[in-house]
Amino acid sequence: MIDLLIIGGLAALVSHGRNQTFEGKIERLQQDLKTGKINSQQAQSQYGEIIKGEIDKIPANGMPLPPNIKQAFESGLDYKQLAGKVDPDTYNFLEQAYWYGEWDCKKK
Known part of the structure; x- marks a missing residue:
């Protein structure tokens, strides 16, 4: 039982960490667009925000x-x-x- 909790916790951490990466954010955006949670305008806007966020991380x-x-x-x-x-x-x-x-x- 404890093994399952540990595995579940690790899986949740990995999933959360993946969602914080650029690739994870893009995958989530694509899934939201495919499933109809957002429309194409919203997807385009969110994509721009993701790209801007990545560019802002670059040192001067x-x-x-x-x-x-x-x-x-x-x-x-x-x-x-x-x-x-x-x-x-x-x-x-x-x-x-x-x-x-x-x-x-x-x-x-």
Whole structure:
């Protein structure tokens, strides 16, 4: 019986933690839209708020980057040329690093 309570409690914590992440918030928004809890205008508004919240988390001097990535951008790396040549996670990381990285936060 105690085992079930512990497992239930851990599952609730994991679920709550997941709902606090960007991905969790987006999944919840999609589910609410699919189930009809919100309409498309509300979904669009909430999506904008989620994105703004994520952007607001970025420090004024940009997010810290690994030295090799920072040097690559300073040397002129164009992440867009890597579209379709690298896996989507790597491409997304490079795109975010380009726009929000510490290498040149003046471009924001």
